[in-house]
Amino acid sequence: MTNVPSPNDLVLVCIIPQPRDLEIARVLGWYRIPLKHAPKVIYTDCLAFYQPSSFGREHRWKIEHVAQVRGVELTKRKELLRDEVPHPRAEDEYYKINLGDLVKLPSPIRAENWKRITFFYTTGELLSRAHTLVDLVIGYEEKALFNNTIMEYRRKYAHMQLPQEDIQLLQNEIMEYVLSLNALVKDQTCSDEHGL
Numbered sequence: 001m002t003n004v005p006s007p008n009d010l011v012l013v014c015i016i017p018q019p020r021d022l023e024i025a026r027v028l029g030w031y032r033i034p035l036k037h038a039p040k041v042i043y044t045d046c047l048a049f050y051q052p053s054s055f056g057r058e059h060r061w062k063i064e065h066v067a068q069v070r071g072v073e074l075t076k077r078k079e080l081l082r083d084e085v086p087h088p089r090a091e092d093e094y095y096k097i098n099l100g101d102l103v104k105l106p107s108p109i110r111a112e113n114w115k116r117i118t119f120f121y122t123t124g125e126l127l128s129r130a131h132t133l134v135d136l137v138i139g140y141e142e143k144a145l146f147n148n149t150i151m152e153y154r155r156k157y158a159h160m161q162l163p164q165e166d167i168q169l170l171q172n173e174i175m176e177y178v179l180s181l182n183a184l185v186k187d188q189t190c191s192d193e194h195g196l
């Protein structure tokens with residue numbers, strides 16, 4: 001894998017609903033998230049794309065590709081999908097996440113029993129050694145690993161000149177948000193695995 005992601009990268013695992021959306025990411029270099037359904041932290045280093053059943057028997061229920069995030073902008077759906085201007089959500093706002101090249105993982109990360117996801121966060125390190133989606137979930141037991149990722153983020157954005165107390169509050173808020181979101185994901189996964 002060509003250094004995407006690196007071990008300290010913050011990675012947003014997201015669903016890529018249709019093969020057409022993966023082609024848009026590959027050819028046009030962007031991915032979209034409706035503003036009203038977006039996770040709290042959009043500015044991540046990479047996206048990992050979870051492919052649902054619409055990808056067919058061979059490619060469904062796995063992550064096969066990641067891409068580096070190059071930028072984020074807010075726009076309307078009609079600006080992103082000009083061939084769908086009469087769409088009922090044409091005026092809705094979407095995050096357009098500009099991407100680097102799609103990188104194929106050396107081996108896919110399988111869903112196993114966990115098929116229903118929307119968004120959750122992981123690290124480049126966890127992504128590089130995961131075999132299943134459950135391996136990607138950051139739990140409270142991996143808090144030290146995730147703290148390294150947050151510290152790396154602080155270094156990347158040090159030029160923003162935020163007061164130290166604001167940086168600490170932001171770091172704590174992001175960590176608690178991500179860990180609580182991932183705890184919910186892990187709980188859902190356990191429920192799915194046990195047929196609850």
